[in-house]
Amino acid sequence: MHRELITFELAGQIFALDIMAIREIRAWTPVTPLPRVPDYVAGVVNLRGTVLPVLDLSARLGWPATEATPRHAIIVCHVNGQAQGLIVDSVSDIVALASDSLQPPPTTGNDSVVPFLEGLAAIEDKMVMVLDLQALSAEGEGLLAA
Secondary structure (H helix, E strand, O other), X not given: OEEEXXXXXXXXXXXXXXXXXXXXXXXOOOOEOOOOOOOOEEEEEEEOOEEEEEEEHHHHOOOOOOOOOOOOEEEEEEEOOEEEEEEEOEEEEEEEEEHHHOEOOOOOOOOOOHHHXXXXXXXXXXXXXXXXXXXXXXXXXXXXXX
């Protein structure tokens, strides 16, 4: 059985998300910051009349916060019955992946990314980190309720 993933770049690394969880990909839109939210919550944007929380995926993974420019994109995902946006550097491709080709992430000590990975996959000549949307959203669920 095959899964379709959408690949994207973040901080020079290639990541992927299951295409079934993605609602749309938007061009960069400046966000309105919110007070008293985790540092990885960039703010909110108006998505056709709906308030959409937007996460800075780089900050969520424990890396430096994104200095967003018009070249960045927002991937709108559906997680736990709620839409949320993820700021990424750029969106690359849609790829098919055999379900059994996903390898478990390595346990390399205190790497901040590993808890958010579903697994790793070799696609063409690149290593792609497949993100687990449930894990990304778990800590801030109550804060991101729209």
